[in-house]
Amino acid sequence: MSVAPTVSRDRLWDTLMEMGKIGALSNGGCNRAALGSEDCRGRDQFIRWCRDAGCQVTLDAVGNIYARRRGRNATRPSVATGSHLDTQPHGGKFDGIYGVLAGLEVVRSLNDAEVETDAPIDVVCWTNEEGVRFSPPLAGSLAFAGLVDVGTVHNARTLDGTTVAEDLRSGGFLGTELPGSRALDCFIETHIEQGPILEARNKTIGVVTHIVGIRWSIVTVTGLDSHAGTTPMDKRRDALLGAAAMITTLNQIARNQDEFARLTVGKLQITPNSGATIPGQAVFVCDLRHPDAAILHSLEQRMHAAMRAIASEQGLQISIERSIDIAPLRFSQDLIDTIRSTANELGYSNMDMLSGAGHDAMNVARVAPTAMIFVPCKNGLSHNEAESATPDDLAAGAHTLMHALLARAQSKSRQ
Amino acid sequence: MSVAPTVSRDRLWDTLMEMGKIGALSNGGCNRAALGSEDCRGRDQFIRWCRDAGCQVTLDAVGNIYARRRGRNATRPSVATGSHLDTQPHGGKFDGIYGVLAGLEVVRSLNDAEVETDAPIDVVCWTNEEGVRFSPPLAGSLAFAGLVDVGTVHNARTLDGTTVAEDLRSGGFLGTELPGSRALDCFIETHIEQGPILEARNKTIGVVTHIVGIRWSIVTVTGLDSHAGTTPMDKRRDALLGAAAMITTLNQIARNQDEFARLTVGKLQITPNSGATIPGQAVFVCDLRHPDAAILHSLEQRMHAAMRAIASEQGLQISIERSIDIAPLRFSQDLIDTIRSTANELGYSNMDMLSGAGHDAMNVARVAPTAMIFVPCKNGLSHNEAESATPDDLAAGAHTLMHALLARAQSKSRQ
Numbered sequence: 001m002s003v004a005p006t007v008s009r010d011r012l013w014d015t016l017m018e019m020g021k022i023g024a025l026s027n028g029g030c031n032r033a034a035l036g037s038e039d040c041r042g043r044d045q046f047i048r049w050c051r052d053a054g055c056q057v058t059l060d061a062v063g064n065i066y067a068r069r070r071g072r073n074a075t076r077p078s079v080a081t082g083s084h085l086d087t088q089p090h091g092g093k094f095d096g097i098y099g100v101l102a103g104l105e106v107v108r109s110l111n112d113a114e115v116e117t118d119a120p121i122d123v124v125c126w127t128n129e130e131g132v133r134f135s136p137p138l139a140g141s142l143a144f145a146g147l148v149d150v151g152t153v154h155n156a157r158t159l160d161g162t163t164v165a166e167d168l169r170s171g172g173f174l175g176t177e178l179p180g181s182r183a184l185d186c187f188i189e190t191h192i193e194q195g196p197i198l199e200a201r202n203k204t205i206g207v208v209t210h211i212v213g214i215r216w217s218i219v220t221v222t223g224l225d226s227h228a229g230t231t232p233m234d235k236r237r238d239a240l241l242g243a244a245a246m247i248t249t250l251n252q253i254a255r256n257q258d259e260f261a262r263l264t265v266g267k268l269q270i271t272p273n274s275g276a277t278i279p280g281q282a283v284f285v286c287d288l289r290h291p292d293a294a295i296l297h298s299l300e301q302r303m304h305a306a307m308r309a310i311a312s313e314q315g316l317q318i319s320i321e322r323s324i325d326i327a328p329l330r331f332s333q334d335l336i337d338t339i340r341s342t343a344n345e346l347g348y349s350n351m352d353m354l355s356g357a358g359h360d361a362m363n364v365a366r367v368a369p370t371a372m373i374f375v376p377c378k379n380g381l382s383h384n385e386a387e388s389a390t391p392d393d394l395a396a397g398a399h400t401l402m403h404a405l406l407a408r409a410q411s412k413s414r415q
Numbered sequence: 416m417s418v419a420p421t422v423s424r425d426r427l428w429d430t431l432m433e434m435g436k437i438g439a440l441s442n443g444g445c446n447r448a449a450l451g452s453e454d455c456r457g458r459d460q461f462i463r464w465c466r467d468a469g470c471q472v473t474l475d476a477v478g479n480i481y482a483r484r485r486g487r488n489a490t491r492p493s494v495a496t497g498s499h500l501d502t503q504p505h506g507g508k509f510d511g512i513y514g515v516l517a518g519l520e521v522v523r524s525l526n527d528a529e530v531e532t533d534a535p536i537d538v539v540c541w542t543n544e545e546g547v548r549f550s551p552p553l554a555g556s557l558a559f560a561g562l563v564d565v566g567t568v569h570n571a572r573t574l575d576g577t578t579v580a581e582d583l584r585s586g587g588f589l590g591t592e593l594p595g596s597r598a599l600d601c602f603i604e605t606h607i608e609q610g611p612i613l614e615a616r617n618k619t620i621g622v623v624t625h626i627v628g629i630r631w632s633i634v635t636v637t638g639l640d641s642h643a644g645t646t647p648m649d650k651r652r653d654a655l656l657g658a659a660a661m662i663t664t665l666n667q668i669a670r671n672q673d674e675f676a677r678l679t680v681g682k683l684q685i686t687p688n689s690g691a692t693i694p695g696q697a698v699f700v701c702d703l704r705h706p707d708a709a710i711l712h713s714l715e716q717r718m719h720a721a722m723r724a725i726a727s728e729q730g731l732q733i734s735i736e737r738s739i740d741i742a743p744l745r746f747s748q749d750l751i752d753t754i755r756s757t758a759n760e761l762g763y764s765n766m767d768m769l770s771g772a773g774h775d776a777m778n779v780a781r782v783a784p785t786a787m788i789f790v791p792c793k794n795g796l797s798h799n800e801a802e803s804a805t806p807d808d809l810a811a812g813a814h815t816l817m818h819a820l821l822a823r824a825q826s827k828s829r830q
Contacts, residue, residue: 195645212644216690227797228679228702229627229771230610233670235795240680241666244659251656255648264643265655267690268683275631275682275700277798285690287643356644380650382642383692 005113007402009395012105016394019045019085019101020093029385030093034086034128034139035063035158035167042085043173046100046125053107055123059175062153063127063168064140066182069107071120071409077183079117079409080368081106081401082124083191083360084140089132092387094192094377094394100125102190102398109402117409119185126360127153127173134158141360143179145367150179184368186335186408189361190397191372192389196380197353204396205343205350206374209336211362212262212289212354213296213328219246219307222317225272225280236278240270242316243282246307250286253303261299262289262356291328291354329362332369335404339371342403348396373397373404420528422817424810427520431809434460434500434516435508444800445508449501449543449554450478450573450582457500458588461515461540468522470538474590477568478542478583479555481597484522486535486824492598494532494824495783496521496816497539498606498775499555504547507802509607509792509809515540517605517813524817532824534600541775542568542588549573556775558594560782565594599783601750601823604776605812606787607804611795612768619811620758620765621789624751626777627677627704627769628711628743634661634722637732640687640695651693655685657731658697661722665701668718676714677704677771706743706769744777747784750819754786757818763811788812788819 022045023030023038032039043065047057050067058066068078083099103123110117126144131137134156142148154165168174193199198206223237247265254263268284286303290296304320311318336352343350355372364370375397378388437460438445438453447454458480462472465482473481483493498514518538525532541559546552549571557563569580583589608614613621638652662680669678683699701718705711719735726733751767758765770787779785790812793803 193645194642196647196650214644224796225799226795227609227772228681229629229677229704229773230608230797231677231771231795232610232612232674233666233677235611235615238666238679240683241662244662247656247659248663251648251653259647262644262646262648264653264691264693266643266685266692266694267688268655268685268694269688270681270683273682273684275702276679277681278679279681279683287690289644356646357642358644380641380646381639382645384640 005109005115005402007105007109007395007398009391011108012101012395012398013391015049015101015104016093016097019097023087025090025385027385029387030087030091031089032085032087033089033133034130035164035171036133039086040171043125046085049104050123053104053111055107058177059173060177060179061150061175062140062143062179063173063175064144064179065125067123069110069121071117073118074120076119077185078120078122079405080122080124080184080187081189081405082126083189084126084129086128086130088130088383090385092382092384094387094389095194095382096129098192098394099190102401105398106402106405117406119409121405121409129360134164138358138360138363141363145363146180147363147366180367186332186369187361187364188335188339188401188404189359189372190401191359191374192377192382193374194357194377194380194382198374198376199378199380201351202349203351204348204375204393205400206353207336207340207343207350208355208372208374209331209352210291210354211329211358212291212356213293214324214326214358215288215296215300215322216324217286217300217304218321218323219284219286220319221282221311223280226278228276228278231278237315238278239282239316240279242311242314243268243284245310249306249310250303253299253306257295257299260291260354263287289356293328296328326358329365331365331371335369335371338407339373339400339404342407343400346399346403348400373400420524420530420817422520422524422810422813424806426523427516427810427813428806430464430516430519431508431512434512438502440505440800442800444802445502445506446504447500447502448504448548449545450579450586451548454501455586458540461500464519465538468519468526470522473592474588475592475594476565476590477555477558477594478588478590479559479594480540482538484525484536486532488533489535491534492600493535493537494820495537495539495599495602496604496820497541498604499541499544501543501545501547503545503798505800507797507799509802509804510609510797511544513607513804513809514605517816520813521817521820532821534824536820536824544775549579553773553775553778556778560778561595562778562781595782601747601784602776602779603750603754603816603819604774604787605816606774606789607792607797608789609772609792609795609797613789613791614793614795616766617764618766619763619790619808620815621768622751622755622758622765623770623787623789624746624767625706625769626744626773627706627771628708629739629741629773630703630711630715630737631739632701632715632719633736633738634699634701635734636697636726638695641693643691643693646693652730653693654697654731655694657726657729658683658699660725664721664725665718668714668721672710672714675706675769704771708743711743741773744780746780746786750784750786753822754788754815754819757822758815761814761818763815788815
């Protein structure tokens with residue numbers, strides 16, 4: 001595709017590969033925990049590139065980086081894009097990073113084509129999306145949306161024992177701008193899908209319409225520690241046996257619901273976890289996701305009831321605590337339509353889809369029209385060093401992003 | 416019961432309670448890890464009590480303690496009893512300790528009644544039955560039976576970083592006698608049942624006929640780490656979901672076999688064990704027990720096949736490694752008959768039963784006629800601070816032990 005202005009596939013790729021050298025791991029991935037030394041190097045690199053591209057770089061009080069390409073009308077709210085540069089401990093080269101560097105590529109391409117926009121364009125790097133080194137995850141976008149206080153972020157303690165405020169100061173990322181004080185015309189985040197759907201359906205662009213709702217239940221099943229050799233099978237109160245039946249049943253309930261339901265038990269700890277002792281306790285986390293709030297709630301209630309029934313059958317005690325409750329989010333219809341029609345005009349195969357993962361965009365959506373563009377990633381793999389995407393698909397996403405941003409930035413009807 | 420000579424119920428109980436003060440925990444239990452400071456205090460106390468009772472105390476090269484009450488015929492092999500004084504980290508006051516102190520009570524009672532036996536009687540404290548602080552567990556009886564070298568035990572590294580040889584020397588427990596060089600006429604170990612059967616059937620004495628065979632399989636199920644939100648249910652390779660189905664099926668197979676089969680998954684670790692990631696790996700230990708070697712083998716093979724079938728159905732890889740293989744053991748028929756007829760003569764309700772747990776007796780059985788006497792423990796609970804047994808039941812066990820030992824020690828027909 002080469003609808004003008006276009007983006008440079010190879011420059012975008014080379015920039016991604018250059019960033020991938022910072023915190024590089026042996027199997028092709030990256031480890032840049034937010035505000036740790038490698039993330040700071042990545043942020044410094046990003047800021048240099050943005051300044052080289054003529055952008056004005058501003059930091060806010062939680063270290064979010066805004067690189068502004070000026071518009072004709074300095075009073076208009078900015079048309080914004082971006083994502084995050086921090087990674088999981090064994091993360092890939094694309095999750096988050098792509099969304100930031102696609103924004104940079106848009107700026108560079110507009111410069112090359114000498115396109116002047118009416119509204120300014122901001123490329124944003126949100127602080128600590130992954131939450132590996134400190135909590136909360138998504139801290140930068142949460143603060144921008146007013147969902148967490150600057151003080152809370154500043155006082156958060158990192159894995160290295162520092163506070164976030166100390167790290168921001170020592171890294172040179174402590175800005176004076178109040179997060180959220182900057183008006184945004186819109187925010188479009190590009191991201192690898194982190195799932196297998198685009199690849200399976202052979203589509204280049206995912207037009208993200210929703211982010212699913214997420215509920216976590218922390219389930220504690222209590223039986224009785226007893227001796228593996230001396231306790232008859234029918235006298236046992238085996239917490240793991242109960243948990244096993246629950247895990248099987250929960251998966252069944254999710255599969256029987258519809259194609260959008262997701263249920264995962266990813267965290268499980270049994271006690272005392274000794275080969276010759278029947279486990280007296282099992283604690284596990286149920287991660288339940290659905291784009292429809294009513295179905296999400298009904299699924300959760302059915303799952304809780306099913307677990308209670310199994311506990312009762314097996315003579316086990318159970319307690320269930322809801323620890324995360326994020327409502328499903330529908331993105332801006334206007335932006336969704338813009339992205340879809342842009343992809344069509346540019347000739348990229350595309351489909352509407354959900355995001356099953358949380359993203360900074362879901363927080364920004366509280367304060368500005370927001371949407372997301374997904375591109376395929378190999379085998380749907382993410383949070384993994386083997387995370388992979390093709391230069392062509394990445395360029396297609398950036399190209400779509402550029403024209404969607406232009407549609408907003410050149411429009412005279414807004415503001 | 417008071418068939419003469421009898422034992423002192425209260426003295427036995429008081430001695431148990433006195434020993435229970437050493438390494439006492441806040442919830443009524445004890446922590447005396449083998450050759451740690453508390454275990455050394457317990458061993459010193461036991462030796463003082465034995466010397467006060469007129470015994471000659473000898474140590475062997477792995478720290479097994481032999482307290483001998485002399486017989487008329489010093490050349491006869493000793494009629495032996497005993498167990499271990501070391502405990503689990505949150506152990507009770509009875510597991511092991513009872514078997515040692517019941518032997519001491521027999522000596523004291525024979526002294527009181529001025530009974531002279533023909534054969535000497537040895538009360539033995541085997542070193543490190545529990546294996547908490549160093550390996551192998553059952554070290555003392557393994558060395559006695561020639562199943563492990565003295566050097567191997569001496570070189571074993573403890574949790575405190577010392578070697579066992581250093582601990583034996585510093586504690587004053589490094590004897591010169593070669594383990595196993597002492598001839599035993601027989602060995603009878605008394606022990607709390609550690610299971611619920613005697614209590615449920617309202618019997619006082621368990622005449623232990625077998626120790627079950629034990630096989631451990633270490634099972635590694637491998638799927639693929641992937642994102643909980645973005646991976647459709649039908650595209651997952653969830654190692655925990657596979658393990659859950661296996662755990663359920665393994666339990667079913669054991670229950671369907673017979674009342675003697677025991678299957679426990681007590682140890683399980685999933686990776687990466689993160690709430691929002693589908694687990695790519697689950698490693699668990701299957702502890703399988705049965706008193707019949709052929710059935711044990713057939714059960715194991717059926718379980719392995721069932722797990723492979725589940726892995727295949729779910730698109731998971733599986734590897735299964737057998738890590739422990741202990742053959743079932745039948746105790747000495749002669750001793751079994753002696754214990755049963757002794758219990759009957761003394762008027763104690765009794766039943767033949769299996770031991771589902773391993774004990775020092777199973778090693779000693781390799782080199783001398785051996786059997787065990789069980790007494791009830793409350794709710795079958797053991798390896799737990801709440802471990803409990805009644806003074807009456809404990810005295811009944813010691814009384815039965817005394818008369819069974821006397822039957823051997825007074826017999827002129829032996830040796």
